[in-house]
Amino acid sequence: MLIRVDPASSTALFEQLAAGVRAEVMRGRVTVGQKLPAARELATSLDINVHTVLRAYQLLRDEGLIDLRRGRGAIVTDHARNYAALAESLPRLVAEGKRLNLSANALAALIREAYL
Amino acid sequence: MLIRVDPASSTALFEQLAAGVRAEVMRGRVTVGQKLPAARELATSLDINVHTVLRAYQLLRDEGLIDLRRGRGAIVTDHARNYAALAESLPRLVAEGKRLNLSANALAALIREAYL
DNA sequence: GGCTTGTTCTATTGAAAATAGAACTATAAA
DNA sequence: TTTATAGTTCTATTTTCAATAGAACAAGCC
Numbered sequence: 114m115l116i117r118v119d120p121a122s123s124t125a126l127f128e129q130l131a132a133g134v135r136a137e138v139m140r141g142r143v144t145v146g147q148k149l150p151a152a153r154e155l156a157t158s159l160d161i162n163v164h165t166v167l168r169a170y171q172l173l174r175d176e177g178l179i180d181l182r183r184g185r186g187a188i189v190t191d192h193a194r195n196y197a198a199l200a201e202s203l204p205r206l207v208a209e210g211k212r213l214n215l216s217a218n219a220l221a222a223l224i225r226e227a228y229l
Numbered sequence: 230m231l232i233r234v235d236p237a238s239s240t241a242l243f244e245q246l247a248a249g250v251r252a253e254v255m256r257g258r259v260t261v262g263q264k265l266p267a268a269r270e271l272a273t274s275l276d277i278n279v280h281t282v283l284r285a286y287q288l289l290r291d292e293g294l295i296d297l298r299r300g301r302g303a304i305v306t307d308h309a310r311n312y313a314a315l316a317e318s319l320p321r322l323v324a325e326g327k328r329l330n331l332s333a334n335a336l337a338a339l340i341r342e343a344y345l
Numbered sequence: 346g347g348c349t350t351g352t353t354c355t356a357t358t359g360a361a362a363a364t365a366g367a368a369c370t371a372t373a374a375a
Numbered sequence: 376t377t378t379a380t381a382g383t384t385c386t387a388t389t390t391t392c393a394a395t396a397g398a399a400c401a402a403g404c405c
Contacts, residue, residue: 123361124341125393132338139339151350162395167351176332183351184403195329199322199339206315206322207343213311216292217344221337222248223255223315225240227323228333239392241362267381278364283382299382300372 114143114150118159126161130169138178138189139196139203149179149187230259230266234275242277246285254294254305255312255319265295265303 116133118126137143149155152170156163174181177192210220232249234242253259265271268286272279290297293308326336 127393128338132342135335135339136342153350163351164396165394168393170351176335177330178335181351182403183401184349186350192330195331196339198329199325199331199336202322202325203339204343206318207340209315209318210340211344213314214293214308215311215315217341219251219292219294220344221340222244223251223312223319224323224326224337224340225333226248226252227320228327228336243362269381279382280365281363284362286382297382298372299370300380302372302381 116155116159118161120161126165127168127172130159130166131172134169134173135178135196138193139200141197141200143189143193145189145191145193147189149189151186232271232275234277236277242281243284243288246275246282247288250285250289251294251312254309255316257313257316259305259309261305261307261309263305265305267302 114134114137116130116137118129118133120126122129124132134143134149143149149170150158152166153163156166159166170179170181170187173179173187177190178196179187180190181187207220210217230250230253232246232253234245234249236242238245240248250259250265259265265286266274268282269279272282275282286295286297286303289295289303293306294312295303296306297303323336326333
């Protein structure tokens with residue numbers, strides 16, 4: 114699993130982390146049943162705080178993407194299959210957004226709006 | 230133009246405002262050449278600070294969606310036509326996201342990721 | 346039993362949002 | 376050309392939240 118994090122970004126670290134995991138799941142590089150790195154371990158390798166990683170994990174649990182329990186760690190749930198279904202339609206919309214000169218921010222915000 | 234704002238949201242007020250305008254543009258309820266409410270006016274009606282509204286407007290200007298100048302106000306540019314092109318494809322993706330039980334947050338984050 | 350791993354708690358620091366008020370200037374309209 | 380409009384710029388304060396830190400705790404696994 115390849116997760117990058119940009120401390121200089123305006124997006125919160127825990128959000129970046131969660132987004133990174135989601136993206137890896139969508140790409141199929143992280144699949145059902147797979148175990149994510151232990152929070153302390155990932156925190157060390159990314160040189161960030163454990164609590165920040167745990168917050169990202171808890172966010173993913175709330176979404177149903179991982180099963181998170183002490184002693185066991187974070188395991189990707191069946192929910193991950195859903196993400197794969199977007200692997201085609203999502204890049205298509207992104208391409209359209211780019212063609213129209215929309216920023217990533219603008220397009221993401223439109224998604225959020227349309228969700229209500 | 231109908232803009233709502235939720236002070237309790239984790240999303241910044243100025244981001245919500247900008248998103249609201251973008252959404253109205255996409256829906257065709259705000260069109261090219263149209264003048265947005267004056268910052269002071271909108272601030273009063275939403276019961277938020279003028280600077281917060283101006284920050285949202287400046288964000289939209291940076292995106293090229295409005296022409297913002299003192300004395301004139303905020304006028305929607307040609308760029309708005311691009312948004313209309315998304316009025317179909319975007320709700321389609323949103324529907325798919327909902328069907329897959331993805332949160333608005335997750336889908337928006339995936340958009341952001343795919344944009345890089 | 347001992348190791349791993351998340352949970353919970355308190356506390357501190359730093360950055361950014363939001364507010365507030367005032368003075369200023371370009372634009373449009375009367 | 377005067378006047379009202381409306382964004383720009385400035386300083387300052389308050390508030391919220393991310394991120395860090397450390398410690399004690401509890402569930403699960405070998």
